[in-house]
Amino acid sequence: MPENATPEKxxxxxxxxEKAIEEINANIERIGVLIREGAEGEKLTALEEETxxxxxxLSGKTSIAAKTECRDKLRQTKEEAAKAAPAAEVVQVHTGTIAAKTWDQYEGTTELVNLGAEKVAEGINAHVKVSNLAKEIAAITFDLALRIPNKADRPDILLDSDPAKKGARAIYDKALPLFxxxxxNAKALKSLIRSAQDFRSDVRAEWLRSLDGDGETAAERRAIVAAVLEDKPDDEKASEWVAKAYGTTTTGQGEAKRLAYHEKKKRLEAGNTSKELESGESEETTTPDERITKLTDRLVKDITSGKPEDFENASEETKEAIREKLEKASKALKLMIAATL
Known part of the structure; x- marks a missing residue:
């Protein structure tokens, strides 16, 4: 501060x-040096406050412009010095990527894997029917997957995540020393693994349908997928909404196959009954003469409708397959012809 100057103005x-402005400029230059040297703390703060x-x-005519000029110079000096200051040293505490959680780091998964392994071993040692054991293992695997999040941080009901897949595999790995x-036993285990995989979609579908229930279990399960159900319309079933969100259905693959089988059986039974009703007769009410006449007429009609050039122009693979079938048919025809002699 200038000597013999009034400290206030x-x-x-x-x-x-003039001396005050000279001191301001000197301080600004010193502040820049300290910042470039990486100085921090009370020394730098005190110098900035003094400046x-x-x-x-500053006072008097043109003092406002002088103050503005000094403050602009101080700000600019600090900014430029900060750019030139040495970067703070970062102490490395870890290198590489953050490791993802493994299946056994989620609550309850270790217990489920151990339970599944015990069930597998007990079933193989007792020669339990594979289909009965497979659905039980599929249910344990699904429960395991519910406790592990997928990439969207939702329960991994599709068993898509790596931890869920490895957890499912761990059930069988831990069972191996137990039988x-x-x-x-190796053949039984292989059959069990394949069957349990087939049952997964059925177990998932049953679980999804249970979301529509009124009981305590349904409420607990809805809580598991609460985040998925947040935007569900009032007129939409919880099961259907969650299934759509995951890109799956409320009908398992095994269930769908069984339904398709029964539907086909019904259609075939209805078709046979209709034919019998239309003709007014069944196999039990016709004579051998009537049956072989109808069969021969049908065979001759079908055979004469075939075009030799189609057989000639077919692929070698198809020719080979058809030739085997025709040879079988030829043997059957020869037996029929022999029976007429």
């Missing part, structure tokens, strides 16, 4: 004012 039009105090004490290593 420095008229910029006087010698004291601002002198700037604020004898022989051909029959």
């Amino acid at each position: 420095y008229d910029v039009n006087t010698e004291a004012g 601002e105090g002198i700037i604020s004490a 004898d290593d022989n051909y029959d």
Whole structure:
């Protein structure tokens, strides 16, 4: 601060004012040096406060412009010095990527894997029917997957995530030491794994349909997928909404196959009944003469409708397959012909 100057005010039009501005400029230069050297703390703060105090004490005509010029210079100096300052040293505490959680790091999964392994071993040792054991293992695997999040941070009911897949596999790995290593057991385990995989979609579908229930279990299960149900319309079933969100259905693959089988059986039965009703007769009410006459007429009609050039122009693979079938038919025809002699 200039000697013999009034500490409160420095008229910029006087010698004291000029000395004050010189001191401001000197301080600004010093502040820049300290920042470039990486200085921090009380020393730098005190110098900045002192400089601002002198700037604020400038007075007289044109003092406003002088204050603005000094403050702009201080700000610019600090910004430029900060760019040139050495970067703070970062202490490395870890290198590489953050490891993802494994299946056994989720609550309850270890217990489920151990339970599944025990069930597998007990079933193989007791020669339990594979289909009965497979659905039980599929249910345990699904429960395991519910506790593991998928990429969208939702319960992995589709068993898509790596932890869920490895957790499912761990059931069988942990079961291996619990039964004898022989051909029959290895074959049974292979069949069980395949069957359990087939049952997964059925177990999932049953679980989804249970979301529509009124009981305590349904409420607990809806809580598991609460985030998925947040935007569900009032007129939409919880099961259907969740199934759509995951891109699946409320009918399992096994269930769909069984339904299709029964529907086909019904259609075939209805078709046979209709034919019998239309003709007014069944196989039991016709004579051998009537049956072989109808069969022969049908065979001759079908055979004569075939075109030799189609057989000639077919692929070698198809020719080979058709030739086997025709040879079987030829043997059957020869037996029929022989029976007429």
